[in-house]
Amino acid sequence: MNVVIASSEVFPFSKTGGLADVAGALPKALAQNGLNISVFSPLYKTVDRSSLTIVSNVEVDFNHTKTSINLYETQQNNCTFYFIENQNYYNRDYLYGIGAQDYEDNALRFGFFSKAVLDSLKTLNIIPDILHTNDWQSALINVYLKVFYKNIFTKTKTVFTIHNLGYQGIFDKNYMNNLELPWELFTIDGLEYYDKINFLKGGIVFADAVTTVSKTYALEIQTPEFGFGLDGLLKKFSYKLSGIVNGIDVDVWDPKSDKFIDYNFNNPKDKIKNKNALQKLLGLPIKEVPVFGVVSRLAAQKGMDIFSSSVKELLESNTNVQFIILGSGEKDIEDQLSQLASQYKDKISLNLKFDEPLAHKIYASSDFFVMPSKYEPCGLGQMIAYRYGTLPIVRATGGLKDTVKNYSNRSKNPTGFVFEKYDSKELTKTIKKAIELFNKKDELLKIAQYVMSLDYSWKNQAKEYIKLYKKIYGYR
Ligand code: ADP
Numbered sequence: 001m002n003v004v005i006a007s008s009e010v011f012p013f014s015k016t017g018g019l020a021d022v023a024g025a026l027p028k029a030l031a032q033n034g035l036n037i038s039v040f041s042p043l044y045k046t047v048d049r050s051s052l053t054i055v056s057n058v059e060v061d062f063n064h065t066k067t068s069i070n071l072y073e074t075q076q077n078n079c080t081f082y083f084i085e086n087q088n089y090y091n092r093d094y095l096y097g098i099g100a101q102d103y104e105d106n107a108l109r110f111g112f113f114s115k116a117v118l119d120s121l122k123t124l125n126i127i128p129d130i131l132h133t134n135d136w137q138s139a140l141i142n143v144y145l146k147v148f149y150k151n152i153f154t155k156t157k158t159v160f161t162i163h164n165l166g167y168q169g170i171f172d173k174n175y176m177n178n179l180e181l182p183w184e185l186f187t188i189d190g191l192e193y194y195d196k197i198n199f200l201k202g203g204i205v206f207a208d209a210v211t212t213v214s215k216t217y218a219l220e221i222q223t224p225e226f227g228f229g230l231d232g233l234l235k236k237f238s239y240k241l242s243g244i245v246n247g248i249d250v251d252v253w254d255p256k257s258d259k260f261i262d263y264n265f266n267n268p269k270d271k272i273k274n275k276n277a278l279q280k281l282l283g284l285p286i287k288e289v290p291v292f293g294v295v296s297r298l299a300a301q302k303g304m305d306i307f308s309s310s311v312k313e314l315l316e317s318n319t320n321v322q323f324i325i326l327g328s329g330e331k332d333i334e335d336q337l338s339q340l341a342s343q344y345k346d347k348i349s350l351n352l353k354f355d356e357p358l359a360h361k362i363y364a365s366s367d368f369f370v371m372p373s374k375y376e377p378c379g380l381g382q383m384i385a386y387r388y389g390t391l392p393i394v395r396a397t398g399g400l401k402d403t404v405k406n407y408s409n410r411s412k413n414p415t416g417f418v419f420e421k422y423d424s425k426e427l428t429k430t431i432k433k434a435i436e437l438f439n440k441k442d443e444l445l446k447i448a449q450y451v452m453s454l455d456y457s458w459k460n461q462a463k464e465y466i467k468l469y470k471k472i473y474g475y476r
Contacts, residue, residue, distance in 0.1 A: 001469060002036045004128040006117050008110065008137035009095060010041045010081065011252070013048065016095055016354070017297060018246070018380045019135060019163050022213075025249035028077035029462035035469075038126065040117045042090045042109075043072055043083035051076075052083060058123045062115045063108065063178045071120050084116045100330055107171040110199070111179045114140035118149050127152070130469045132159045136169030139203030140179070143191070146206050147182065157472045159465075160207035162200070164377050165221050165228045166301055169199030193229070204233060209472045210241045211465075213378035214399030218243030226375055226398075244465060245402055246378040247458035253363070253387045255452075260360035268389030268448035271365065278365040282349040284322055290438040291322045292431065293366030293390065295359045295381055298329035298337070298352075303372030303395060308336040309424035310372075314431060315344045321435065324362050326351045363388045367444070368417075368434045372427050376400045382416065383456040389448035391437075392416035393430055403456070407437065407447065415451050 009015055011024030027037045043049075055073035059066050072083040084090075089109040097103045118141060121128065131153070133141045142158050175197055176186055186192045191202045204210050212218045220226035222235045234241060251257075255265050262277040263270065272288070279286045296302045304327075311323055325337060325348065334352055341350035351358060363369065369385035371394045378399030382392035391407075394400040396418050407414035419430045437444050 001130065001466075001473070002126070002128050003030060003130045003132060003469065004038045004040065004117075004121065004126065005132045005134070006040045006114075006138040006141055007134045008041060008113065010039060011249075013081065013083070014041065014044050014046060014095060015356075018378065021249065021252075021380055022163070022246055023134065025247065025252070025458050026462060026465065027079040028249070029247070029458035030465065031078040033462060033466055035466065037079040038082060038128075039079060040082045040084065040120065042113050043085045044095055045091045045093065046095075047083060055082070056120070056123055058116065058120045060112065060116045060119045062112050062180070064180065067112075069116065071123075082120065084113060084120065086112060086116070089113075099328070106169070107175045107197070107199075108178060110137040110169065111140055111175070114138055114144055117141055118144055118153075122149070122152055128156050129473050130159060131156050132161065132465075132469075133203060133207070134161045135163050136167060136199040136203070139169065139199045142206035143181065143185070143202040147185070157209075157469075158207045159209045159211060159468065159472065160203040162204075162210065162212040162221070162377070165200070165212075165226070165230065166375070168193075168201065168228065168230070171197050171199070173197055201230060201233065204230070204237060208240065209468060210234075210237060211468065212241070212243050214245045214402045215243035216401045217375075217377045217398040220375070220398060242468065244461060244468070245399055246380060246383075247461040248380055248383045248387070248456055250387065250457040253360075253384050255364060255388050258360055258364065260357040261364040262361070265364075268445060268452060271367075271389060271448075274361065274365040275367075278324065278361050279322070281361070282324065282351075283345075284324075284349055285346055289320050289322050290368065290435050291324060291366045292368045292370050292393075292434075293362040293385075294323070294325040294327065294370050295362050296327045296371070298327045298333045300330065300333070301374055302376075303374055303422070303427075304329070304333045304337075306422065306424040306427050307370060307372055308333060308340065310427040310431065311337075311340055311348070313424065313428050315340065315347055319432075319435070321431075322347055322349070324349045324351075324366065326353070326355060326358055326362055328352045328354065363390060366390045367438055368393050368431075370427075370431075371395075371400060372419075372422075373397055373400060374422055379403070386415065386451040386454050386456060389452045391434070391444075391447060391451065393427075393434055394418055395422060395427075396420050407433070413450065414447060415454065
């Protein structure tokens with residue numbers, strides 16, 4: 001089976017979040033099952049080009065002009081990774097914009113990407129069985145394919161995965177002209193959304209199958225609370241919508257061989273060495289206190305507003321803890337946390353940046369990993385935390401609900417802490433329960449050992465995608 005995956009970010013070449021992890025690891029797992037996999041993404045300025053070679057020159061027909069581009073290629077994990085070059089669109093410091101401010105021409109940048117993927121396939125003579133697109137940035141591929149390329153890709157079926165419904169790619173309707181999209185599509189049943197173009201909606205309407213990244217989130221997005229205005233549409237298309245929970249790349253996230261952590265380990269008893277090394281690195285007092293780690297976009301979606309209130313409350317009541325926080329994002333949240341960090345230098349290490357090595361160190365060194373999301377399509381942090389014997393503290397939503405089992409006196413095989421209500425007081429209470437567990441060393445160790453043994457690799461999850469590919473392709 002010939003599968004082409006398009007994604008606006010792919011680990012290890014480019015990354016802002018979980019989409020990159022998925023687009024890097026799922027192809028590898030699919031290839032291990034014997035599928036023939038190609039992955040397309042933009043050639044951003046930040047992509048390491050040392051292993052890339054130019055494989056072809058492609059003429060992309062976009063915005064009423066023909067642009068000749070170089071298509072780069074590299075082989076990795078038995079998959080072919082292709083990179084679309086466009087100096088004007090992708091040779092910038094960031095993938096989507098600066099901070100919370102998106103680049104103004106994102107409609108064109110990702111419209112171009114979508115068109116370029118199809119023109120590249122045409123040039124390379126690849127007719128995929130399955131074309132798997134992801135989020136709004138590659139959603140228009142589904143539209144272009146059915147509008148302009150039907151005669152070339154006659155047998156190709158499409159899968160569109162929603163990694164986060166909160167980001168839809170909504171732009172002024174005048175872009176219909178630049179994107180060369182026929183105005184007949186600008187209707188309530190097509191691309192129109194409150195008199196604007198909605199790229200993600202195009203993906204949902206035009207794809208043969210739509211997936212999202214957990215079973216709970218697949219249900220949640222059909223309700224007004226989580227539907228971001230598209231719940232009605234998703235309900236209408238529920239016959240082609242399903243949820244497949246993400247896995248993680250267990251080779252990238254492996255405490256036994258991780259190159260970014262100070263001490264490799266196989267037993268959570270040995271985490272303490274990493275903890276002390278990280279405390280030293282970040283200028284925190286080196287001592288045995290419960291360490292709560294956060295590696296996250298600092299966004300309200302991630303629950304970072306209730307988190308900062310909760311941190312304030314805990315530190316004002318002089319709780320003996322340390323918080324190690326890595327991430328950047330919304331300014332008000334950055335400001336609240338910065339103020340706390342300057343006030344409680346001995347208890348908070350705040351790192352407002354994207355830093356892959358530091359992320360690994362935090363997963364390995366923390367006792368608990370905090371993810372109090374308002375909504376969470378899947379979430380990878382909780383599964384990565386498991387790998388390193390770190391217990392997640394999560395809110396019961398989306399993929400977090402599907403992957404974390406609450407610790408209580410009665411629960412069997414708990415894996416972390418789960419709270420229900422989106423409220424800082426609830427989070428504070430839950431963090432206090434975690435501190436209580438921290439003081440029962442043997443019990444904590446047992447649970448940490450148990451979570452390290454859980455299998456959240458892509459091995460099983462890739463099989464779910466293969467089942468879906470086969471179903472829509474009509475294989476028996
Ligand atoms: P998202 O909604 O941001 O995609 P996920 O939990 O699905 O959230 O995935 C987040 C991924 O991005 C994880 O691999 C996490 O370790 C990583 N990550 C998030 N913020 C940072 C950061 N500031 N530095 C390094 N890695 C980060």
